[in-house]
Amino acid sequence: MARLKIGVLISGRGSNLQALIDAAADPGYPAEIVLVLSDRPEAAGLERAARAGIAHQAIPHPSREAFAAAANAALRQSGAELVALAGYMRILDSDFVAAWRDRLINIHPSLLPAFPGLHPQRQALAAGVRFSGCTVHFVRAEVDTGPIIAQAVVPVRADDDEERLSARILTVEHRLYPMAVRLFAEGRLEVREDRVVVAGATAPGASLLNPSEALASRGG
Numbered sequence: 001m002a003r004l005k006i007g008v009l010i011s012g013r014g015s016n017l018q019a020l021i022d023a024a025a026d027p028g029y030p031a032e033i034v035l036v037l038s039d040r041p042e043a044a045g046l047e048r049a050a051r052a053g054i055a056h057q058a059i060p061h062p063s064r065e066a067f068a069a070a071a072n073a074a075l076r077q078s079g080a081e082l083v084a085l086a087g088y089m090r091i092l093d094s095d096f097v098a099a100w101r102d103r104l105i106n107i108h109p110s111l112l113p114a115f116p117g118l119h120p121q122r123q124a125l126a127a128g129v130r131f132s133g134c135t136v137h138f139v140r141a142e143v144d145t146g147p148i149i150a151q152a153v154v155p156v157r158a159d160d161d162e163e164r165l166s167a168r169i170l171t172v173e174h175r176l177y178p179m180a181v182r183l184f185a186e187g188r189l190e191v192r193e194d195r196v197v198v199a200g201a202t203a204p205g206a207s208l209l210n211p212s213e214a215l216a217s218r219g220g
C-alpha cells in the first residue's frame, strides 16, 4: 500500500505531531510523516521527530516570506502530498497557503468559527459556553478559517480553568487529527463550495446536554 506522504509544521511541544507519529507507526495507517519543520529550533517536537527517525529541520526567525519559501522547497523535496499544521504558531504567507490549497490542514482547540486566534480555551471560558472542543480544517489565508473537516465536542465543567479545559480538549485533539488525516489519505474528502463533503461519513446519534438533565430531574 502506498502511504500518503505528509509534512508537519510545528512551533513547540508537538503532542499532536506525536499523535500522528503514533498513528503512522501502524503499517495499516494510510499516511506517513516524511518531514517535520519548525520555525523554532528549540521546539520539543523536533526531538519527537528525531526519536521516531523522521527527517526534521528548523527554519529559524526569517521573514514570513523567507520561511514560506524555505518550507515550500523542503516540502516539495520531501515529496509531501499533504501539510499538517500542528501547533505552528506563526501566520503563514498567503502564497504558501494558495500553493497548498486543499492540501494544507490545521487543528485548532475550539469549535470554529467560534474563538479563532490566540487562547481559544480562555475565550471559551470567558464566553461561558457549555461546550467547546476542537476542529480540523483546510487552511485559508485568514487565521483559523477554512472548510471544516471534523470536530470534537468537549463539555465545559463548572470548575474548569484554562489549564484543565485545555488538557481535556488536547486529549481529544490527539484522536481527531489522526482521524482527519486518515480521511484525507483515503481520498474521502471533497471540498465543494468551500464546505467539506466526507464520503461515507456518519454523525453520532446521541445529543449531549450541559448541565446534564439529571440536575433538572432532581428538582433543583
Ligand code: GRF
Residues within 6 Å of the ligand: 012, 013, 014, 015, 016, 017, 086, 087, 088, 107, 108, 109, 170, 173
Ligand atoms: C494544540 O492545542 C493545537 O490545537 C493548537 O496548538 C496546540 C499545539 O499543541 N493549534 P502541541 O504542540 O500539538 O502539543
